[in-house]
Amino acid sequence: MRRTKLQRHNAVTAYLFLTPAILGLLFLTILPTLGVIGISLTDWSGLEPPAFIGLANYLEIFTSDFYFQSSVVATLYFAVGAVLTGIVYSFCMALMLNQPLPGRGVWRSILFLPYIVPVIGSSIVWSWMYEANFGVFNYVLNLLGFDKIQWLQDERMAMPSIILMMVWMSGNLIVIFLAGLQGVPKTYLEAVEVDGGNFWHKFRHVTVPMMSPVIFYNFLMSLIANLQVFVPAYAMTKGGPSDSTLFMVYLIYREGFMRNNFGHASALSVLFFLFIAALTAFIFATSRFWTFYQSE
């Protein structure tokens, strides 16, 4: 079938309008993807021409780079820890904000606020609150009769300390949960109440199943965001103590931009991508077992 003049005109306009986006795909996604794979096969400091060394970077990472192992552990620990605590905290807060409450908008704004401020600003303030000698956290611990904790200097405490700060920042999750809760049909909740069900029954048999797609979405999105965490490691711990907060993105940054080890850093990037992709695929594959859609 021959295209009409109008169809051709529309197609030309569409491609004209899409030119920036297509250039973006080409220069910001497709070529860099090929690039990162290519660079990962070289030994390159950025000054001399790259030397092709095949899979040597990967081999090195798996056999002698103990930073890589630390970073996988730290990244997973952080991502899972921050996501689970963040989801529980924000779901509870959304449930509480969803009750009749004077000045609800004010409380919602306050809980959301930490999400919007620069992470570097938060990291600095929290570092000061975590300070071992004069910090307010240790003061409160003292008041309650506990010993002081080396929050960011103790290799067992550094990660929970950063997780606590990230949970404080998860106001976006609260807002999404709140919007989701407003979509839970009142009639279902009332039906449970008529049958003599209490708060727990309503929560367990109506709210959670109806909210499961939103929970799933928040889980996935905050997992992907948290896997890429960088600023707290850069500003608060420099990956330490004893590599306990050596997040993969921080390791990539350190290898690439502080040590000019671009080949090695690119190999780390490729592995990092495979790691995220595998995790996402796994979560999607299992999601149908634990989410419930009203239309089903």
Add this chain to the structure above:
Amino acid sequence: MHTTKKFWYRANTVLVVIVAALVVFPFFWMVRSSLMSNLEINQYPPLLLPHHWRFDNYPYTLSVFPFGRYFLNTLTIALPAVAGVLLTATLAAYSFARLDFPLKRFWFALVIGSMLMPGAVLIIPIFMGWSAIGFGNSYIPLIVPHFLGGGALNIFLIRQFLMTIPRELDEAAYMDGASHARILFRILLPLIKPVLITVGLFTFILMWNDLMGPLIYISRNEMNTVSQALANFRSGFGTDWKAIMAASTLSIIPSVILYFVGQKYFVEGIVLSGLKG
């Protein structure tokens, strides 16, 4: 029954107020510390409020932390970036929402699929690309990418919003001979203002808060952004906590003001990207 319900609502309210107070506390602690001398900051047990309010901390901090310059530097990056995102994402969204063309589904899948690529994975080749063509240590690598489609999520959000506007509205104009550009910019643009404000605000905040981009591309101190300068200031002024706290306070003020002014759009944007994305 009625009274127990009332009791629980009250208990709930009290709990919400307590959590809100805890969430605000770091902000309070930062401002309070920014108005103390270092001696007072390092007092143990810590003071809740300064004994002597040191408002002159701010002029002092500004003399060592030229906030105005960093502020302008950040605007020099953020404002063009916002313009680029709004322009190119709207153009792409219009194509996907209103026009039929060959390979439409392919391009749409590719654009949405690119959302799944974690940004941190590609920083090295992109950095190498910019250095190779001579744009290292300039704002170009931080601005230009925003003119290349404006981000998959933004394209998607604007497209979703466009689809809620009846097609008859612009088809009639098209029949009367208006061009697509004219329809988009004269007829549809005023109607999609809410989503554009949302996208613009989020882009601005993203640029304002970004640390890794400037760290990678900008090495000269006088070209630093606010976030970057703050990070460097922290390492340079390690023990001068009053100045660090004052600089931190200054750096978060724009975000906080913008949030309270555009609150409705922030909430809308979070909900839009969360529930319909």
